[in-house]
Amino acid sequence: xxxxxxxxxxxxxxxxxxxxxxxxxxxxxxxxxxxxxxxxxxxxxxxxxxxxxxxxxxxxxxxxxxxxxxxxxxxxxxxxxxxxxxxxxxxxxxxxxxxxxxxxxxxxxxxxxxx
Amino acid sequence: xxxxxxxxxxxxxxxxxxxxxxxxxxxxxxxxxxxxxxxxxxxxxxxxxxxxxxxxxxxxxxxxxxxxxxxxxxxxxxxxxxxxxxxxxxxxxxxxxxxxxxxxxxxxxxx
Numbered sequence: 001x002x003x004x005x006x007x008x009x010x011x012x013x014x015x016x017x018x019x020x021x022x023x024x025x026x027x028x029x030x031x032x033x034x035x036x037x038x039x040x041x042x043x044x045x046x047x048x049x050x051x052x053x054x055x056x057x058x059x060x061x062x063x064x065x066x067x068x069x070x071x072x073x074x075x076x077x078x079x080x081x082x083x084x085x086x087x088x089x090x091x092x093x094x095x096x097x098x099x100x101x102x103x104x105x106x107x108x109x110x111x112x113x114x115x
Numbered sequence: 116x117x118x119x120x121x122x123x124x125x126x127x128x129x130x131x132x133x134x135x136x137x138x139x140x141x142x143x144x145x146x147x148x149x150x151x152x153x154x155x156x157x158x159x160x161x162x163x164x165x166x167x168x169x170x171x172x173x174x175x176x177x178x179x180x181x182x183x184x185x186x187x188x189x190x191x192x193x194x195x196x197x198x199x200x201x202x203x204x205x206x207x208x209x210x211x212x213x214x215x216x217x218x219x220x221x222x223x224x225x226x
Binding site for chain 1: 116118119146148150156157158159160163171173206208210213214215216217218219220
């Protein structure tokens, strides 16, 4: 079956420094879409980034990610972490045909940005 | 962005009782989903629903589970009877296009 792996359960970074959250996947879908969701405390997960194009950088709110099908990865990065970025981040994939777009999630990475 | 509401936010019930989790999806969305997240684990797909029918369900969607959206009202997940292993956070999502929008979840504790 499909799987998404987020290797770090917790990432701690100092404010102003770069941060990278890793995401790799395995899938049998031919056409896929990838998402990063962010969940702040006691709130709903909300979509942060979306991509379905190989090797194209996607950006939003200072974060960016590039889907690399050759390495089965969709890592999330930011050049300068802010205190307000502290949250739980989920990587997820969906097939774009025949699956009604159910999402397969990674386990999540908690990002803690410290002063 | 679009908001999905879930009622209640927390529910505690005794094993064997029935529980109904309610979801108010985004008004013009057509596809609806339930996901289950056990404490410390990842969110897992339960079921999706379109045009009044279950389109796909996972092995987690046991016979005791059912979903419906009568007359465009709440999209509901009913568990009858509940079991201890049903304790989890249940997230509802709705979709138009390829992006799913999630509610904040209902925390269900079965005693």
